[in-house]
Each structure stands twice: as C-alpha cells, then as structure tokens.
Amino acid sequence: MTESPGPLSGGEGTHSPLEGFSHYRGDNWTPERVAFHQNLEQFADRVGLIVGLQGNGKISQEAAYDEIKQLWNSLRGSRSSLLER
Numbered sequence: 001m002t003e004s005p006g007p008l009s010g011g012e013g014t015h016s017p018l019e020g021f022s023h024y025r026g027d028n029w030t031p032e033r034v035a036f037h038q039n040l041e042q043f044a045d046r047v048g049l050i051v052g053l054q055g056n057g058k059i060s061q062e063a064a065y066d067e068i069k070q071l072w073n074s075l076r077g078s079r080s081s082l083l084e085r
Helices: 031-055 061-083
Strands: none
Touching (some): 031 061
16 A cells, blocks of 8 residues: 655645746736636635634534634735735
C-alpha cells in the first residue's frame, strides 16, 4: 500500500500570496485581474469549508449564512476596488 504525500510535501499545498492557486488565462491579463482571481478562489475555498462545517453540525445554518454573506460582500468590494476603475 502506497501512502499519498502530505499537503506540504514537495511544495504542494503551499502558495505564495503573490501566485495564483490555478493558472489565470486570458488575453487581458493585469495584476488586478490576477488578484481578483485569487480572491475568487479563496472565496470558493472558504465557502466549501463553511458548507462542510454546517453539514457536519459544527456551526448553525444561520452562522454559515452570515459568514458566507460576509465573504460575498468582501469579494464584491474586492471586485469594485480592483476591476471597476
């Protein structure tokens, strides 16, 4: 039986704040678009965690909703400040 490598082995699982989690594709690449893309990926990751916590009974449905709503408002603010100039 082979053991799968841990999240920190071989540099996998760690990311510099300046690099994206996935590759950004597009002809109109700008540092602002990459920053927003990273914020969007972080939003999706956090929502997934919150949904998992709520689904396992660790937090209430109301707390999960409030947290996701706060994350959404933060993402919208990020979009406004980075992309709508």
